[in-house]
Amino acid sequence: MTTQTTAPSPVCIYCEGPGPFTDEHVISAGLGADDDRYLLVDMVCKRCNTDVLGKLELEVLRCSPIAIGRAFMQPHGRDRGKRTAAPGIQARRKQMASTSGYPHEVDFGRHAQPIVLPQLKITGEKTYDSAAAGPDELRSFLMSLSTLLQGTQVTCIRKRGPEHELRYETITMLRSDKTFTQAAESSFEATPPRAGLWLERYDATDAAGQTPAATIFQNLNKGIVLKTSSATVEDALNFLAHAVEQFSFDTQETVDTEGPIISVEMTVTVGAMERVIAKIGINLLAYYLGRDYVTDPGLQQVKDSILTGTPRLSADIIEDASIQSILDAAPENHHVFCLSKASQPGERASITVIAKLYGAAQSLVLATDVPEPHLPLPVFFLVDYLNHKVKQWSLHDYSEHLVKTVMNEAQARYGSTE
Ligand SMILES: [Zn+2]
Incomplete structure (x- = not known):
């Protein structure tokens, strides 16, 4: 009798099923984030990707207010070479x-x-x-x-x-x-x-x-x-x-x-938008902190909600002026996603995702009791939706950008009178 040791075969981060796997864009391709450096490989099974998440995303991109934002501000849908067309609006x-x-x-x-x-x-x-x-x-x-x-x-x-x-x-x-x-x-x-x-x-x-x-x-x-x-x-x-x-x-x-x-x-399924934002949040966590982090049981409930719609997820429109002004300082024609945490006693934390898409910003709590992340949060992901590029910014990068923006504005306003 022989014993073999093999590396544990990967399971889907959403349903824990064995695969087969398909590549999943960390941030939806249809939002202008079809940047091949931002893919989850061998992490999301074909069934979750195609049958659940893809359909949900399509509905939100075509039938929700997001569709109107896309149509106004994003001249092209996903980059498909010659087939690239203006994003459509599906409405009753x-x-x-x-x-x-x-x-x-x-x-x-x-x-x-x-x-x-x-x-x-x-x-x-x-x-x-x-x-x-x-x-x-x-x-x-x-x-x-x-x-x-x-x-x-x-x-x-x-x-x-x-x-x-x-x-x-x-x-x-x-x-x-x-x-x-x-x-x-x-x-x-x-x-x-x-x-x-x-x-x-x-x-x-x-x-x-x-x-x-x-x-x-x-x-x-x-x-x-x-x-x-x-x-x-x-x-x-x-x-x-x-x-x-x-x-x-x-x-x-x-x-x-x-x-x-x-x-x-328009008719959009109740909660579809929140499920898509939560999914992008989980994908970003998997991309930034790795597979092990997102398989923590503390994230099970949000994943169930993403896959099935129950329990209902709720997102809050960000009304805090200081957070709004930070998000508004992002470069033009960019979506902003931000993962942030609130530390708790015993090396635990709660994790929130903030999404600013074509203007309005929303926040959604992904988990209230998960391990303290091993990498710094907040972390920002900016989607240049005109050029289909994603970039990751640390708090430091974002602050630097913020200071530069404010200084440029000040110079434009007061500089010439000197
Ligand atoms: Zn799956």
Whole structure:
């Protein structure tokens, strides 16, 4: 009989499972931190990374107020070479107030510039409205619409179920004698058909203006969407097919909208933002203090909350003016993350993460009773989200920067009068 000694095989720092492992960005890549020097390797299992943390992060990046911050301040999402695009905003409602009282469907371009999508709205029994960013966009939209509505059938697709387990309901509308009727039963698929008309409903809470009976518009990906409120899909299609046939460009006028009123309504899972901040906190601890530190039982509860959402995590908006001014002194276009501690008797400590993303700063307690860290805290991590770089600063580095900033300001203000 022989005995072998092998190094203990690594376990996931979140679920303690055996792997396989995938590389995890210490700070979310989508926040502009896809800096390959800041990766956790062999620390987070594929299941936690892909099935839980990745999905959570995506939701926060696309559907929370963070999405608006990203769109305004970060011209590029994750660096993917040619595929790099402006970060998108996923919202239940993206509308702009219009002079007719019926709000326009809009989306956002670079730096969150609103773009009026080409659209037709049914505003009465025999009336409709049109809108677009310009005459060319309207013309090309009406061409696509004409092709779509003058065929003998239209495949309609409706998203069903929550965002993370979407199903696609496919409904076929047949057209004969210029009238659409629904053919047979609908079917459900895991992936959408390649082409079709997307169906959506106006939300009962839409209150930005009068709600049209139905609106048909083309989104930024060129998909055509029919959004209904009081009209049935059949009635809307019948009306719109007729409207497209008769459409006259002579009656169109160009209106410049200055300072448009935009309304965006988002749905984000309660606590998702806090879970993402806590996850970044744990990742930073693992990166800075090592695997052994983050496997301490004192961090178990926060990890359970990150993975499952319970118990609920709560973050506090930082209102303390002195902490705020320290965070505000960070270089421009940087997120700031800070790990800090409060020492307790018996070589114990509590650990807090502070996150300042696109402006607002929040703090979240990661643990209240863990071993005193062996490396100095606070430690700062700054994310240059325009250049996709992360840097680590000690309190000393940060103070030096702070003093320099204050001195430069003083010089700019008083220096020239000497
Ligand atoms: Zn895991």
